[in-house]
Amino acid sequence: MTAGRALEAVLVREAKIRATNWLFIFWDLLYPLGYLLVFGIGVNSSLGFTSGLAGVEYNAFFLAGVLGMASFGIASNTSWSFFLDRDNGIFYEMLTYPMRRSEYLLGKVLFKELVGVVPALLLGVPVRFDRLPLLVGATLVGTAGWFFFYAIFALRIRRNDAYNTVTSVFYFVFLFASSMFYPLDPLPRMFRIVAFANPITWHIDVLRYATIGVGDAARITAEAAAFVVFTVASFAAAIRALRDAG
DSSP, X not given: OOHHHHHHHHHHHHHHHHHTOHHHHIIIIIHHHHHIIIIIIIIHHHTOOBOSSTTOBHHHHHHHHHHHHHHHHHHHHHHHHHHHHHHHTHHHHHTTSSSOHHHHHHHXXXXXXXXXXXXXXXXXXXXXXXXXXXXXXHHHHHHHHHHHHHHHHHHHOOOHHHHHHHHHHHHHHHHHSSSSSSOSTTSOHHHHHXXXXXXXXXXXXXXXXXXXXXXXXXXXXXXXXXHHHHHHHHHHHHHHHHHHHO
C-alpha cells in the first residue's frame, strides 16, 4: 500500500467514525463556541472585563484561546478513539495492514487538521493577510502537536478510566495555567513562570499574534520554535508507543 493510499484509508475511516457519533461533533465544534459565548462575549458585555491591552476587547483577546482550546479538545477526542479500536479489536488488525506506524498516526492527524479548521470558520477568525501563513501554520502544527502528545498516553494507558483521569488533569493544568483566559504580565511571578513553560501558552500566543497582532515578535518566534520542538518530540514518542503497543 502506498503512503497516499494508507493516509486516505485512515482518513476515510476517521470520517465515518465521526459521522456516526454526534457527541464527538458536539465536543469538537460546539463546545469551543460555547466557551467563546460565555467567556468572550458574555463576560465582556455583562461585567465589562477587558484584556488589559489598549484597543483590544476581551472577546478579541480570548478568540485565540478558543482556537487553542478547539485544537486541544479535538486532539483528546481523536486520541481516545484508540480505546475504541482496542476494545473492538480493530486496532491490532490495523497494525497488520501494509502501512507504516507513522502513516497510521499521520492519517489520524490529517483528519484532525480538517476538523480543526471548522471552528476557525465558525468563529469568524479575523484574517490579516500579512500573517495568514503564520495563522495557518500555527493551527496545523498546534493541532498535530496536541494529538501526538495525547496519543502517547492513549497508547500507553490500558484503562479507559485512568486515561480520562490523566486528560482531566491535563485539561485543568494546561488551560488555566496559561495565557488562554488572561494576560500573564499582571499575574504573580511564580504563575508566570509556570505559564511560560506551558506548551499551550506558546501555541495560544502565536495564534493571538497571528489574529490580532498582540505580542513581541522575538518572543513569539521563540515560542513558535519551542512548540515545533514539542510537536516533533511528541510525534517521536507517539511512534515509539505505537510500536510497543503492537
